Amino acid sequence: MTAELVRGQNHPLSQARLEIRISAGTPIVAVAALGDENGRIHGAEWVAHPGAPTQPGLEVPRQAAADHRLAVDLDAVPEAVHRVSVLLALPVGGTGPVRFGAVAAPFVAVTGLDGGEVASYTITGLEAESAVVALELYRRQGAWKVRAVGQGYAGGLAELLTDQQLPQAHQLAGSINDAVSQGLARSVQAPPPRTADGDRSRQAAAPALGPDQGGTAPQPGPVPPVSPYGGLTPGGPGQPAPQQPSYPGSAPDPDAVTQPSAPTAGGPIDYSHPRRQNAAPPPPPPTAPPAAPGQPAQPVAGDATGWSMEERLYNQVWGMFEDLARTTAAYRSAVDFAESRMDKELEQVLSDPRSRIGGQGDAAREAARARHTQLVAQAREALDRDLAQLAAEADVVEPALPPAYARWDNPAWHAYRVPMEIPMALRLGDLHLPEADRIRIPMLVRLPLERGLWIDSGAAGSSDGSFTDSPTMSRLAMETAVAHAARLLAVYPAGEFTVHVIDPAGSGAQPLAPLVQTGVLAAPPVPGAAGVADVLGRLTQRVDLVQMAVRGGAADSLPPGFDTSQQLLIVNDFPHGFDDRAVNQLRYLADEGPAFGVHLMMVADREQSSGYGPLLDPLWRSLLRLTPVADDHLADPWVGHAWTYEPSLVPPGSQVLQQVLSQVATARTKFT
Secondary structure, eight states, X not given: XXXXXXXXXXXXXXXXXXXXXXXXEEEEEEEEXXXXXXXXXXXXXXXXXXXXXXXXXXXXXXXXEEEEEEEEEXXXXXXXXXXXXXXXXXXXXXXXXXXXXXXXXXXXXXXXXXXXXXXXXXXXXXXXXXXXXXXXXXXXXXXXXXXXXXXXXXXXXXXXXHHTTOTTHHHHHHHHHHHHHHHHTTBOOOOOOBOTTSOBOOSSOOOXXXXXXXXXXXXXXXXXXXXXXXXXXXXXXXXXXXOOOOOOSSOOOTTOOOOTTOOBTTBSOOOSBXXXXXXXXXXXXXXXXXOOTTSOOOOOTTOSOOSSHHHHHHHHHHHHHHHHHHHHHXXXXXXXXXXXXXXXXXXXXXXXXXXXXXXXXXXXXXXXXXXXXXXXXXXXXXXXXXXXXXXXXXXXXXGGXXXXXXXXXXXXXXXXXXXXXXXXXXXXXXXXXXXXXXXXXXXXXXXXXXXXXXXXXXXXXXXXXXXXXXXXXXXXXXXXXXXXXXXXXXXXXXXSEEEEEEOTTOTTHHHHHHHHHHTOSSSSOBOHHHHHHHHHHHHHHHXXXXXXXXXXXXXXXXXXXXXXXXXXXXXXXXXXXXXXXXXXXXXXXXXXXXXXXXXXXXXXXTTGGGGGGGGTHXXXXXXXXXXXXXXXXXXXTTXXXXXXXXXXXXXXXXXXXXXXXXXXXXXXXXXX
């Protein structure tokens, strides 16, 4: 029976191998620390954190996320350890909340490897604190117990670790924050949560505020720790039931999910639609025909809640992403459990002298292997059932996607017309896992872009093990950048998106030909160091001007004829033609540009750019790294699966890119 703890209460633990599941109202950092009989942490080697995720008996996630799973093996911790403390902290230097009082109360559960919950604790009463000791597992008279602590620290991780008597607490806190910042550059943002009835809807999501809108967006909220696939049920202990969802008509941000009952840093959540204050409730999503008895319902495109088909499809795609992440996690966990159980049984057989007499040992080993095979087969059967349902859903969703969400080979592009409104999101590629290679989940990102992109042109091994040389990778990277830029131009209304290109050595002439020949660029690609300085100077000056106007409350006083469209700068062949001043300008555009309508797309080899050292690191971390070939460098925000990313490229021989860009150029001419 589950023990729901309150602060200070303890509960005995009957298992040594445990999982600690954490669900919070925003992406948080999870740390586990080992302490002696007095609770003292002797050094950094006693702490498992994103920069060093494993310690004896401990394993923690490598990144900040709204959901975490920590693995604990109490039999494997050193004899000197008498306490295992679970520490939670808000990331430093991000755009999220800076205190726990601004988000939903974090929920922590201790479970067995079979998923059975042993004890849970909802950490209430936090206000200005940005770090908290959630709970501790402690050894008492040879037995282990769990205690709900809930001790918060307004000074963050540094103050918390100092209070735990850790030498060099500030240095360790700094290294943890650095590791989290680096992890942000390789993380897929969290998609929306589910409602209690399984609808994929966004709850109290934040509107996409432009530089002339102001306001404070609600902060992220917890994603339910379970999914309707894989035999798991929606919702989780300690999580309030979802209330009526609200979804903004502007671009949704997968990181801006908010638990309905949670206050935010900007005050109470406004559940009204930002563009439909007096509108009626959203229309119901399409319903599937009744399923045959004992059979799953037939999937329908757009079966999630939303104000329009575009919104419903967006929610459905992210729901599929969550489903695949969680059902795969359940399968992997079941396989790990089967293997650990078999290892334990085989170890018992080997340690029993009686098993060496006759055939008892062989029979016991065969029985252990048979149980392992049976458990794995059961897990695979459940996974295959879930994957079949997801595959059927993907088959009906993909053809129904609008151009902004669709692959380039989707017929939606053949019926393309320049839109009148900005869509919610943009497809940057596909994501898939090795257990479900046939299922491709569209990778959708919010519009306007909140982060720039780094298209890595370095020589790398693709997911199938083949090697691509540097010249080929450079060409593929530039083709990928052109495909992304063309898609951005295509989904914005005429005159509302402008593309600039820096190509110092002219090496990108061939991939850039579609943009140049159709006339959609603001000006021809700029060569040479002088061209680099000119373009960067004009764009940084533009950001400065808009920033001063907005912050001074005079957004309507910009000079006559000022180009208010979103600006994209594509940088090829970095660092060729760049000096330290130019690199600092790039960093400025990456940090400040997105909020004021200037976005950055770097096409560069990270290794070749390493000569700039620490000067380049902040730029690298602030951009989302994508690759021109399939590569498993992205992680989901729940269990940290290594997802294989594949860029969205134009099929060889297809003329769809030229046709779309020609329409964009024609519409732009009419607009001007």
